[in-house]
Amino acid sequence: MMIKLxxxxxxxxxxxxxxxxxxxxxxxxxxxxxxxxxxxFVMGSGKTKALITLKTSDVRAMSETDILSVRSENAA
Structure with a gap:
């Protein structure tokens, strides 16, 4: 699947x-x-955590079968 804006x-x-x-x-x-x-990438507050340039191979499209989770900043 092609990644879009x-x-x-x-x-x-x-x-x-x-x-x-x-x-x-x-x-x-x-x-x-x-x-x-x-x-x-944003925090739960809406504050930007990072705005970075990546290659398409560094990410994948989110899937309908993905399960979302939350982690705290600097969590191991």
Whole structure:
């Protein structure tokens, strides 16, 4: 499935410098051809946690069978 602007995506790897963990959800806010995405990750408060450029291979589209969960910032 092709990822589109404003899609919710699932991070496929940890990114320690931003305290992001595999499985975190983000929103695609820009697309850079051929394989770049600007993805925003937000806290429950709505505050932006990270706004980073990723490769399409770093994320996947959210699936209808995914189960959502919540973790606290800096949680192991």
């Amino acid at each position: 404003l899609d919710t995506v699932v991070l496929e790897k940890d990114i320690p410098e931003y305290d992001l963990k595999k499985g975190d959800l983000g929103a695609v806010v820009d697309i850079y051809e051929p394989d770049g995405l600007e993805v925003e």
